[in-house]
Each structure stands twice: as structure tokens, then as C-alpha cells.
Amino acid sequence: xxxxxxxxxxxxxxxxxxxxxxxxxxxxxxxxxxxxxxxxxxxxxxxxxxxxxxxxxxxxxxxxxxxxxxxxxxxxxxxxxxxxxxxxxxxxxxxxxxxxxxxxxxxxxxxxxxxxxxxxxxxxxxxxxxxxxxxxxxxxxxxxxxxxxxxxxxxxxxxxxxxxxxxxxxxxxxxxxxxxxxxxxxxxxxxxxxxxxxxxxxxxxxxxxxxxxxxxxxxxxxxxxxxxxxxxxxxxxxxxxxxx
Amino acid sequence: xxxxxxxxxxxxxxxxxxxxxxxxxxxxxxxxxxxxxxxxxxxxxxxxxxxxxxxxxxxxxxxxxxxxxxxxxxxxxxxxxxxxxxxxxxxxxxxxxxxxxxxxxxxxxxxxxxxxxxxxxxxxxxxxxxxxxxxxxxxxxxxxxxxxxxxxxxxxxxxxx
Numbered sequence: 001x002x003x004x005x006x007x008x009x010x011x012x013x014x015x016x017x018x019x020x021x022x023x024x025x026x027x028x029x030x031x032x033x034x035x036x037x038x039x040x041x042x043x044x045x046x047x048x049x050x051x052x053x054x055x056x057x058x059x060x061x062x063x064x065x066x067x068x069x070x071x072x073x074x075x076x077x078x079x080x081x082x083x084x085x086x087x088x089x090x091x092x093x094x095x096x097x098x099x100x101x102x103x104x105x106x107x108x109x110x111x112x113x114x115x116x117x118x119x120x121x122x123x124x125x126x127x128x129x130x131x132x133x134x135x136x137x138x139x140x141x142x143x144x145x146x147x148x149x150x151x152x153x154x155x156x157x158x159x160x161x162x163x164x165x166x167x168x169x170x171x172x173x174x175x176x177x178x179x180x181x182x183x184x185x186x187x188x189x190x191x192x193x194x195x196x197x198x199x200x201x202x203x204x205x206x207x208x209x210x211x212x213x214x215x216x217x218x219x220x221x222x223x224x225x226x227x228x229x230x231x232x233x234x235x236x237x238x239x240x241x242x243x244x
Numbered sequence: 245x246x247x248x249x250x251x252x253x254x255x256x257x258x259x260x261x262x263x264x265x266x267x268x269x270x271x272x273x274x275x276x277x278x279x280x281x282x283x284x285x286x287x288x289x290x291x292x293x294x295x296x297x298x299x300x301x302x303x304x305x306x307x308x309x310x311x312x313x314x315x316x317x318x319x320x321x322x323x324x325x326x327x328x329x330x331x332x333x334x335x336x337x338x339x340x341x342x343x344x345x346x347x348x349x350x351x352x353x354x355x356x357x358x359x360x361x362x363x364x365x366x367x368x369x370x371x372x373x374x375x376x377x378x379x380x381x382x383x384x385x386x387x388x389x390x391x392x393x394x395x396x397x398x399x400x401x402x403x404x405x
Contacts, residue, residue, distance in 0.1 A: 044380075045380030045381065045382070046380065046381065047378050047379065047380070047381075048379055048380065048381045048383070048384030048385075049346060049374070049384075050346070050374070050378075054378060057378070079256065082252060082256055083249055083252050083253045083256060084249060117345060118344070118345070118346055118372060118374050119344065119346075119371045119372055119373070119374070120343075120344030120345075120369075120370065120371045120372060121369070121371055124280065124354075124371065125280075126280040127278050127280070161256075161259075164256060164259075164260065165259065165260065165263055167260070168260075168263060168264055168267050172267075172271070179271075179278075180275075180278045180279045180280070181279040181280050181281050181282075181283065181307060182280050183280055183281075183307075183354055183371060183373055185373070185374050185375050185376040186375075186376045187376060188376040188377075188378060196375075196376050196377045196378070197376075197377070197378040197379070198378060198379040198380055198383055200380060201378050201379075201380070
């Protein structure tokens, strides 16, 4: 059933695939990012209660959504790396982790900047904020663990295990605003219900979310290519490419 | 699938399953402690199956809607008192200090303070809670009859709130 996937376990194939995809992904991501953010930050109407401060949503929500999306991608890669011991999957885990950590940090920092004028405080230990902070620590934990062993292979394995186990945090983040009383509001965009955000504000937001998604893929291509070269530097195909 | 891979697959699924169970049990046990605030009905009727009521003198947070017409300001100082409601009973909050910009009647707020008697809280901090609705001023006026005035054009508040 998955026979067609087998060539993609080969580092050389993945290296060239990433090289071909990267410029397209990066170009689309930057274009959409500019479009979504300029539209959202400069050309949408202000909110009826929050005035112009609400505009930070155009950074906060895409970063927050993709901090969780990136984590699930990392966990899936880690799962494949642990069960099927595909090398490329293992390198992907370490390639994804810093991207996700930065997304999570952006979500936390923009959220704090919004919370100060709106709620009246930078930080409150409610379930949503705390679980998102734990997500940041999970990313940092994966990065730290992978470097904590003198044997790189062991480090990557332990980091993958942490990445898989940390998946439990994702539903907690998502449902925290429904399970418990939190200061953080509920979701404005859900799959099944009519969004509680006006269409004039929703469209640039959706574009920004898509842009963050594609940007993550583009950055993954860049980082995975580097990881493949570092790990395969003594293989003939890398040597042939380097021309010695 | 090779038996070795199958073994690893089951081992990892087992670890995830057990940890999910452990976390679920922990969160269930801590259910009442993870809530950021009491709602007014939880404060009056008690929380959970056992109807545990907070004690007088306990530090806690209360969250609810500010009842329209209940905000009383002391003209001489920053003292203010107002009532909070969710679905049933009212709880009075006494506060001295600057209220957040989003504070208004009908707005959801969260106050932290000390329970003085069954339904009165002396707050040391008042936070505004924003809902998930975002809309431009014209839409809000048409839908809810709320008129938005940009801060630059706001008149200084005239006594009564």
C-alpha cells in the first residue's frame, strides 16, 4: 500500500525534492505573508470594542495555530522515526523543532502584548496560557535532549520519544478554553460553526494562516537539506556533488 | 510488518496510551483547581458534585458579567463597587484602583481578591475578559446597538457611569 513512499526514505531523493520545492514554497509564503499582514494590519476596519489593538490577531492566531500544527508534524515524524527507523524522519524531527519553538514564542509574545491593554495584565496562569507555555518547553526539551548525549543517534531517539509523548498536550491546549474557566476567549474560527469574526477581518486572517503554514514547509525544506548534508557528508553522492 | 517493527509500534502505542490515561486522571483530579475563576453561581451554590463552597477570607478569583446599572463610583476616590452575574445569583465586588479599558456594564471581567462574606469580594486586581467576537464598529452598531467611539474622540466621562 505504501510502496510509492519508499523512494522518499532515501536521503538523496529527499534532498533533491526539497531543493526543487523550496523556492516555490518560500516565494508563495512571503507573497501571502505580505498580502495577509498588510491587508490585515492596515486595511481592515477597527474592532468595535478593541479599536486598533485587535490587529495583533493577524500575527497571534496564525502563529498559535501553526505552533500546534508544527508540533503534530514533528510528532508524526518522530513516530515514523521510532517505529520504522527512517533516518530522514529522524532528522526531520530536529529540523522542525526550532521552527515550532519560534512560532510558539511569537504566539506567546504577541498574546502578552495584546493582553496588557485588553485584559489589563501581561500574563495570567490560566489553562490556555499555561498549556501553550508547556508547548514551548516541549519544543525546547526536544532541542535540548537531542544535544544532551555524546552519541547523536541516542540523542535523536530520546528527543523523538519526548516529541511523541508530548502530543498529549495538543488536545489540552485546544480544549482548555472549553473544559475550564479561562481568561483566554474561545475560538473565533471553528471548522463547523459560522466564524464569530466579521468576514472583512476573517479573509486576511485566513491568508496569514495559510502563509504561516507554507512558510513552515519552506523552512523545513531548508533545514532538512542542511541536516541531510551534515549527516551524509561521507557518502559518495554528497562527495560527487561537492566535486571531490 | 516485521515482528521487530511491530513490537516497537505496540510499545510506543502502549506508552502513549498509559501516559494519556495518567494525564487524564491528573487533570480530572485537579479539575477544580485548574479553573481560573469561580462563576457567581459556583461561589453561591458550591463547586462540583460535593458543592464545596469557598470560605470567608479565602483568596480567589471571580468571573462574570458586570450587571448593568450596578456600577457605583465614589466621587472622592478610585473606590468602585459593582455586581457580577452569570446565570443566577449576584456577587458584589469592591475595588479600589484603575479599571481596564474594556471594563463596562455587560462586559465579562475576572477579579482577584478576598472573600469578605458569602457574596462580597474585596478585589485587588480586576481584569477584563474579551469574548471571541470581532466585528467592525458599523456591524456592531447594526447588530448590537453599541456605538464605538475612538479614544481620540471620547468625551471626558461626566460623573455618572
